[in-house]
Structures are given as C-alpha cells and as structure tokens.
Amino acid sequence: YPASCWKWHYEHGLVIKAISEVGAASGENRFHGIDQEWIDHFVNEKGEICTYRVSEFNLDQVNPGKLLFPLYHRTGDGRYAAALKLLRSQLRDQPRTPSGGFWHKQIYPHQMWLDGLYMAGPFYAEFAVTFNEPAIFDDLIHQFMLIEQHARDPQTGLLYHAWDEARAQQWANPGTGCSPHFWGRAIGWYVMALVDVLDFLPSEQPHFAKLIDILNHLAHAMTRFQDPASGLWYQIVNFPNRPGNYRESSVSAMLAYGFAKAVRKGWLAPEYLSAAQRAYHGLLENMIRVDARGALTLEGTCSVAGLGGNPYRDGAYEYYIKEPVATNDFKGVGSFILAALEMDRALESNI
Template identity: 50%
Template sequence: MKSRRKQSFMSVLLVCALALSGCKAISQEPAKKGIVISKDMKWSDKMALTLMKRHPESYMLDDAKKPKWDYVHALVLHSIEELYKKNPDPRYKAYIRGYVDELVQADGSIKTYEFDKYNIDLVVPGRLLFDIYAETKDDKYLKAMQLVRKQLAEQPRTASGGFWHKQIYPNQMWLDGLYMGEPFYAQYTLTFENGKSFDDIAKQFELIQLHATDPKTGLLYHGWDESKEMPWANKETGNSPNFWSRALGWYVMALVDVLDYFPKEHPKRPKLIKYLNNASAALAKYQDKTGLWYQVTDKAGGKDNYLEASGSAMFAYAFAKGANKGYLPSKYKKLANKAFDGLTKILIKKVDEDGGITLTNCCQVAGLGGNPYRDGSYEYYVNERKKDNDPKATGPFILAALELNR
C-alpha cells in the first residue's frame, strides 16, 4: 500500500515538474523572439535591440561560438550599460549580466582570461564589473576586478614607462591601448585606491602625445615603437607610417572616458583636455562633406580608401561627449551630428523586415607586426577585411546616439 502511494505521489510530482518546465519553455522562447524594433525608437535602442535579437546570448556578439573574455564584447556591453542608465529596460541589464556571469567564477577567476599574455585589450571587460559589484556587493566581482588591476600592475612597460600593447609586442604603445587600459585604470584607482595612480594614467597619454603626434597634421600615428626596431617603425621617430581612423578613435574615446574619473583639481587634467582639443582640431580638418572619415584618415580619394564606420562613430561620440562635458567648444556637437547623419543616411543602407539595422563599411581588424606580418602601409589598411555591424562600430554608434540624444 505504502509503495503504491509513493508511486502515485511520484507520478504527481513528475506531472507537475513537466507542466512547470513546459511553462518555462513557453515563457522563455518568445522573450528571445519577442524583441520588437520600432522605427520610432531612438537609434541607440534600435542598434542594441538589433544586436540582442541577432545574438540572443551576449557572448555570441561578433558571431562568437563560445564565451570569451574579450574587448569587443566589452565595448558593446559598456555601450548598452550606458543606454540602460538612460532607458532602464531590464533586458539590457540581463544581457550584460549574462556575459559577466558566464565568465566570472565563484572564486573571482575569469574563464578564458589569459593573464600571462599581458594583452592590454583584456583589461576593458573589467569595466563591466564596477556597477554589478556596487549593486550586488558579491565578492567574486571585486576579486575579478583585482585580478584585472593586477595585470596592469605587472604589465611590461617601455623604458619611459608606457604600457606595452601586449607581451608579444615589446616596447610598443598603440593608440588602441589607451582605450583598452586607461578608463578601467582610472575608475579603479578612483573607486578603490583613493586616486593614487592618476599621475601614471596621465603619463600614458603624455608619452603617446609626445612621441606619436605628427607635427604637420596634428594627427597621431597608430603605433610607436620606443626601441625603433620594428620593421614598420620609422628609424628616427619609432612611429608607424600611417594614420588609421579607428586608432585615432580609440584615442579620443579614451580621453573623454578617462576624464569622467579625473578630479577637477588634479594638475594633469587640463593637459588631458588640451590633448583632446588638439586631436579633435586635427580630425575636424579631415571630416568629409558626408560627415564621415576615411579609413586612412588623411588620404581622401586615395585608391581603395573608403568612408569607414567605426572611426566615424568613435569621433562622433568623442566630439559629442567632449562638447556636452565642456571639454570641447560647442561647434564639435555640430560636427558630431553631421557625422551621425553620415552614419545613418549613408552607412545604414537598409532596414530589415523586423526593424533591425545594419551599419556597413566597418573595418573588421587592423594591427601592426604579428604573423602574418602587418606593415602599417596604406595598402595594408585599405585592404583589411570589412564586416557589417562589427562591434567596434556598433558600440560607439550606441554611445554617439546617446550623447546626441538621437
């Protein structure tokens, strides 16, 4: 009798469990399919929801097949984090949290994070941890931030004190690296170290400004090799041979983001604002009549050069934020709006049936050295592959749309 009762009780439990799991499947499935992208939405929401619809799990951004601690995911998710502050849609928060919790383990270690490669690109995802830790007070996020901070403490440096871009690129500073390392470093030192490292952060900008700026155009070269030993490096200056718009974009974005954390009374702050003004004035001279910038910044009309999305979106963001914060004259807001018009009217060529948008003419990747060898030549930059809705363009596009309230 007892065993029969037990059997019927187990059957009831099984039916309940199946019913519940059925309900769960029904309620979760439409959530992924149920993203509606209306033509009346702001551009920031349109782009964020497009990406969420096409990449239902945040680790799938950039068509990744498995979770990876990576700067491209961090860039897009940071932009969605900023969007959430303006439009607190819970889906945005869940999307960011999904990525972080996939990678940050209970003990604060980070899956796929290759600490000992000393790749400064891998510092950026640490930016996603501040708000989550502030909200949850869960120790694992603090430990993960401390781990990323430890990388910066041990990051190899040039003789003059600049962070190497990666362990495999000795004595080299790239413009990209300023964005990859400094905003996290600035937020961390302000939040946890009473601002003790602001001088070191300013020094990174001082070095690249001093060595990589071209006196003729005011633009900054993509990379600087302090040893002057790399085949791509100018034997007198150590600089790479060309101006790449996305590298310049990383640089001006780094400046406007780092300034969020620099205390108003810090003696180096006016210097950083001056660097932003100098770089912006140089860039404004090369803005095309469409509002966009070319892949190789100063070579409009050159063979195979093209109006490129990521650099243009980065400049739009930095100009708009710089003007909004009072670092740049107000005319830069107009230039940012002009750039944003170019992005939306020229580079978003079609809208999908579901309302999703696609930003075209995004350079997928470019670097210096490595294997196969990248020589930094004009031909190298204009022939690197392109990818629609590349994260290096979509993240800054969202940030620019937010600053411009478009």
C-alpha cells in the first residue's frame, strides 16, 4: 500500500483506522504512526485537505476524518482541529430531505442510504464530544431513527439499502420510497455505525435506549438469515438459495465486528457473540487464503454497489449479484481486521 495509492476515500480511511487500532492493541512499533503519516499526506499547514471538496456534499468523504481525532488529542496541532472543523462545516450545510435526513451526496437528491450513517455518524458523534457541541446528538439520533423508520421491512425486520423521500428515483418503491433489496453490506455499515456512535452518545441522552432497541431488533433479524453451514451472510440477505447469490465477506466481517463489540459493551445479549464467532470462523475457513509466502488474501467482497447515477443502477437483484467480486478489497479487509480485534478482546475478557 504505497503512498502513491493513497486516497482521501472512505474505504482507505476504514483500513487505515483498522491498522492503527491493531497498533494500539498490540503495541507493535511497525504500526505506530501510520495514521499520522497517512493524514499528513493530505492535510496541509492550514488544515486544508487535499482532494477533498466540501461542495460535493459527499458523506463518504467524511469517514476518513475520524483519523484526525486521535492526532488532535495527541498533539494539539491546530491544523488537525482546522481539518476537523472543515469536515464539520460540510455536515452543517449538507442538503437534507424534507424530514431532515442528510442526502447521501449532492448528486443523490432526497436520498438516504444506510451506508451514509457509517460514513458520517461516528465522526459527527466524536466531534460533538471533542468540541463540546451536544446539540449534534439530537440531530444524529434523528438520522438513525429516520432511516430505520422508513427503510425497515415490517415482515423481515431487515433494512432496505436506501430510501428516496421524494419517491422520484426509478429504483424507489412508489409507496414507500425504498430500494428493492436488502443489500448485506449496507446493513453492515448501519450496524457498525450504531456501535461506533454509541461509544460517544451519553446514556442519559433522550432516545439513547431507542438506538439500543434498533440494534437489537436488527441483530435479531439478521441472525435469522445467517447461513447455518458457514456462518456467513449473503450478498442479498434474504435470498440465500436464489441463483447467482453468494456468501459475501464484508457484511460477514462487519456483523462479526458489530455484534461482538455490542456484546462486550452490554448492548446485545451474549448469544450474539456466538453469531459473531460463527461469522468470523466462517471467514477464516471460507474466505481467507494463504499463499506460498504466507501472505493472506481475503476473497469474496463485493467491490461496489450503489443506486442511480450514470450508468443508472436500478437496484434490481441482477444488478447486485453481477457487480464484480474482489480480493483484498479494503471494505472487506478493514472490517475483517476490526472483527479480529473484537475476537481477541472476547477471548481476553472471557465473555
């Protein structure tokens, strides 16, 4: 992963955060400073972020900003504070749906995607604590409750990938505004967002318990669709036997991480640690390959999936299953590392 390949991009932010957490957990010098080296590649002396544009109003571009918080706390360097406040300014002006939900991007009007809760939510929560802006919490809780209210399917309890409040998109159900399918990784992003935001949300905050309830209901719904043979989840969660569907690595790693962390924090019952462990072992047995040099490869990650755009993505089943499947994709690798760290913590604490 040479510097020439670095990008201010959500999946790069995810994998660098995961590596830095390995360093914090292990104390190994080889991981020390990777977060600062990466951030300093982009952030100049004025706190400006190379390649980042507020005017794009792209929630994906907020996620790497989480790496700034530990650097600011360690060094007190004003340029890190300036960069954090620059990203905060995007969320202050982010276009919103009539109900107050963040548009996923400027180019996706009136649409909330589950992905966006992870891309902006944990950053937003940590900013509230770091810069003493508690009013953020009400807005942040509203984002989670709003998308859950509209994207949740009453029959399965699963969440659709996205919701178009304007009901203007070809992919949007004319009645509900929801996209057609339950995409595994979108739900994985949402679960990770919940458990990472809850780290910062004061327990006395109104609706704190509501987020715990949302997490529990979604965990219950997802475990019903966990593959009993492998412990993994499918690309389209509720159609395991439909032709073309496949067991997908990133959702399995994300849920392993989210469930295990939530059990450790007391937000989910201990039984969900078993679901997390089954998923993690399923990844080890089915998706990890070791080459002749001893290097690991993670297989089975959907490279990308979205809605709308040009060429237009209609959210049909055939669309999701035909997107390329990648090896060592950062969305899978970063989530897998975070899941592995939670597995270690579970062993250490004898949960």
